[in-house]
Amino acid sequence: MEYWWNFDNTGFLMTTRSVDLSDFTVSISYMDDKVRHFDETDNQDKEARECEITWTHNSLSVTPLKYYLRENHENWESYIANRQMEILTDWFKELGYDPLYYNLDRETKTWNIKGAVETQEQKDKWLKPNPGNIVPPTTPEIL
């Protein structure tokens, strides 16, 4: 986690700038009973194993969370990705943060505070919102 310092009327307030949740493990186990579905590609009722997918964080003290879906579900990837987003949000809340003030970077699985001023361009604009070099100077016409 990375911290920075904000100043308000009550003194210095420590704010977490980013929270990296990427260090987790995803494991799959299979339920005992088979489940049924209808396969529209060949119009057949079929049976498949049901999977229990568990997300466990390796370094933070957060609750392991699960998801249940049958194997070879045609939307496996998107369902798992959506559930993983929910889990990263739930863990973030469990750690005491408010997702309202952060954005989740799906690639790095890191929550970053909104509105952070980081690049030199952002810093320059923060320090001087309307600098003279944004609009090039022009010579006014003589009426």
Add this chain to the structure above:
Amino acid sequence: MVLPSSGTLDFNSIRAEFGSPSSNVYLSLYYRGGPYTYNVPANANITTNNTGSIAVSNFYSARGKTDYASGVFGYYTSGGKIPETRGGVGGPNLPSMGDTSIRTNVLSTGFTTNYAQQSIAGATYVMGPFAGGNNNQSRTFRYYGTNGALSRQFTWPSNAQTGSGGNTSVGAGSTTSPTAFTVGPSGTVISSSAWNIGGTLIIRGF
């Protein structure tokens, strides 16, 4: 894919088809219009939260969210005397598609874009991304409101262009453009105001 239409249907089959975060199977998770079940005609037998008790027998032939996309359709105008306007989802200054997981054999993984825009340069309709080499010819798209009613429907013409792996963008007046809605507002599909919904639509492609 869907649940079987007859025979034994157990709680775990429902959970495995629709997905669930819980080892306990709560049918209440799957009320029609809830977080795991769209309010669409295929799920008409599933009760809503307001219409009564839910039972396993509700779920024969029910569909999970697999076959649908969903997003909040918004509207943008640049302002001024000749504004640039945009209506729909997934375009510049518009909301992002919330659920991109629609399945047809022509859309790439993830359906992200569905909007019309108008400016002094003309009007265009943008949709996709369509998988490269596949086409959307004669393909119908349906848009349901959160109340389950069919809000909009149109069909691409039989000579629609082949997907390139990206979004398909067509101009008003083009012979390869979709023209009028078969269900929905009168007038052309390529109209930013026609997609100014201000709410969520659930999308199915065929």
